[in-house]
Amino acid sequence: MASLLFNLRNVSDDEADEVRALLLANEIDFYETPPSFWGVSAGGLWLPGTTQLAQAQALLADYQQARGERVRAERADARREGRAPGTWDGIRARPGQALGAVIGIVLMLAVVILPFLLLAR
Structure with missing residues (x-):
């Protein structure tokens, strides 16, 4: 085999x-x-x-x-x-990927935090 x-x-x-x-x-x-x-x-x-x-x-x-x-x-x-190569070199090499990651992180934080903000009202 x-x-x-x-x-x-x-x-x-x-x-x-x-x-x-x-x-x-x-x-x-x-x-x-x-x-x-x-x-x-x-x-x-x-x-x-x-x-x-x-x-x-x-x-x-x-x-x-x-x-x-x-x-x-x-x-x-x-x-x-x-x-x-450092972090900024990687961001400059693939700006679309870096921007997508930042947007994804912000969206995930919004989904996690939003219920607590709505309950606080």
């Missing part, structure tokens, strides 16, 4: 490429399922059997540990050099 090794939801393209290369370099048989059109399934990397599952999981755990350390170091360097 096939086993899901790596879910591709919220995974960057470079990370997915590195995991594919890792599996190929270690001669681990796998196949990939694409994400669904409606976003129900994000796709993933699957092993056709369980014979190589333990080896693949150990390789993946080592890879993720090393990648996490590397990415944290890159982020720390970017912060130190002032290149790391």
Whole structure:
């Protein structure tokens, strides 16, 4: 029976490429399922059997540990050099999303507070 090794939801393209290369370099048989059109399934990397599952999981755990350390170091360097994006950079990059979030928060607060304001009268 096939086993899901790596879910591709919220995974960057470079990370997915590195995991594919890792599996190929270690001669681990796998196949990939694409994400669904409606976003129900994000796709993933699957092993056709369980014979190589333990080896693949150990390789993946080592890879993720090393990648996490590397990415944290890159982020720390970017912060130190002032290149790391901040909150205002994110708002400037996606103003519509930021405005939608603010409107949603205001509407939710209004729905929560409105009954208390009406009862106070």
